[in-house]
Amino acid sequence: MNYTVDYLRKWHSSIRSKNPSFSLRAFANKLGVSIGRLSEYFSGSRQITAAAIEQIIENINDNTIAAELRECVAKDIKARNGELFRENILADSTFEQIKNWHNFSILALIGTDDFRPDPQWIAHRLHLDISIVHDSLQNLKKLGIISDDQGTYKISSDCLVAATTTPSLSMREHHRQMFMQVAERIGNLPKGMSDVNSITLSVRPDKIPKAKEKIQAFLIEMGELLDIAPRTEVYGLCIGLVPLSRIDECNDTLKKSHSIKDTVRS
Numbered sequence: 001m002n003y004t005v006d007y008l009r010k011w012h013s014s015i016r017s018k019n020p021s022f023s024l025r026a027f028a029n030k031l032g033v034s035i036g037r038l039s040e041y042f043s044g045s046r047q048i049t050a051a052a053i054e055q056i057i058e059n060i061n062d063n064t065i066a067a068e069l070r071e072c073v074a075k076d077i078k079a080r081n082g083e084l085f086r087e088n089i090l091a092d093s094t095f096e097q098i099k100n101w102h103n104f105s106i107l108a109l110i111g112t113d114d115f116r117p118d119p120q121w122i123a124h125r126l127h128l129d130i131s132i133v134h135d136s137l138q139n140l141k142k143l144g145i146i147s148d149d150q151g152t153y154k155i156s157s158d159c160l161v162a163a164t165t166t167p168s169l170s171m172r173e174h175h176r177q178m179f180m181q182v183a184e185r186i187g188n189l190p191k192g193m194s195d196v197n198s199i200t201l202s203v204r205p206d207k208i209p210k211a212k213e214k215i216q217a218f219l220i221e222m223g224e225l226l227d228i229a230p231r232t233e234v235y236g237l238c239i240g241l242v243p244l245s246r247i248d249e250c251n252d253t254l255k256k257s258h259s260i261k262d263t264v265r266s
Contacts, residue, residue: 003072003079004048005041011065032059032213050077051220059213092168094143099170101177101236102128103136108234110146110153117152126234178238200244208241215239 012027028038032055040046050073057066098104105126109115116122119137123130137153140146146153186196222237 002044002048003075004053004069005044007069007072008038009042030060031056033217049220049224051223055216055220092170095168095174096170097139097143098145099174099177100136101174101181102126102132103140104174105234105236106133106136106140107145107155110155112231112234113229114232115152175238175240178236179240181236182238211241215241 008031012022012024015022015027024038024042025035028035031038033041033052037046041048053069053073057069060066106122109122109125119130119133122128122137123133126133137146141148144156146155148154182196189196219237219239226235
């Protein structure tokens with residue numbers, strides 16, 4: 001039994017009991033997922049992830065349903081792994097202390113299957129000075145994000161998420177650093193093991209919110225595709241949809257739709 005899918009089925013049935021014309025496609029639109037993806041969840045051909053549920057929660061904006069869905073996710077993960085699902089949404093003050101790119105890269109490296117709890121090895125794998133690694137590990141432990149566990153490090157959450165609805169300075173700085181990593185490495189990327197693309201468009205501004213929804217869905221899909229065992233490398237996936245022309249001060253469409261979100265999966 002999948003508690004999360006069962007909950008979604010019952011929710012859809014409840015809406016249909018009051019509105020028989022409310023189709024599965026309409027329900028998918030309400031959740032912010034494609035009809036194809038929802039059908040895969042219902043048929044069992046695709047597993048619904050915690051990250052996907054968080055995106056649904058963001059779309060529905062209902063605290064009661066959000067709490068019930070998260071409880072279902074916890075039950076599903078407990079049933080699969082025999083462990084409770086642990087989620088940590090970082091407070092802005094915590095994110096400010098770990099905003100630098102290397103902190104999240106170290107967390108991702110801890111999540112690889114061949115990880116070694118050796119600062120020298122970590123520094124070599126991530127092209128970092130060993131003093132940065134020592135400081136980062138100490139800070140992550142002080143904040144309770146990682147802990148010592150039988151000679152290695154353990155991340156305190158199954159899902160570590162930093163999210164904000166407003167573009168904070170620390171979040172902007174984190175994204176700037178991530179794009180700088182791409183810029184600095186673009187000339188030395190391993191052939192066949194990386195991909196860098198860009199496109200310049202003339203756009204209709206009122207389509208930006210929908211474009212952002214699709215970008216978020218794509219990031220979740222890439223996480224589902226890539227974040228599976230055996231995990232041996234740390235990658236950065238950066239997507240930027242930004243205006244290159246001067247935005248008219250009277251144009252509120254882009255300003256109201258602006259938000260930044262970053263997710264770290266472990």
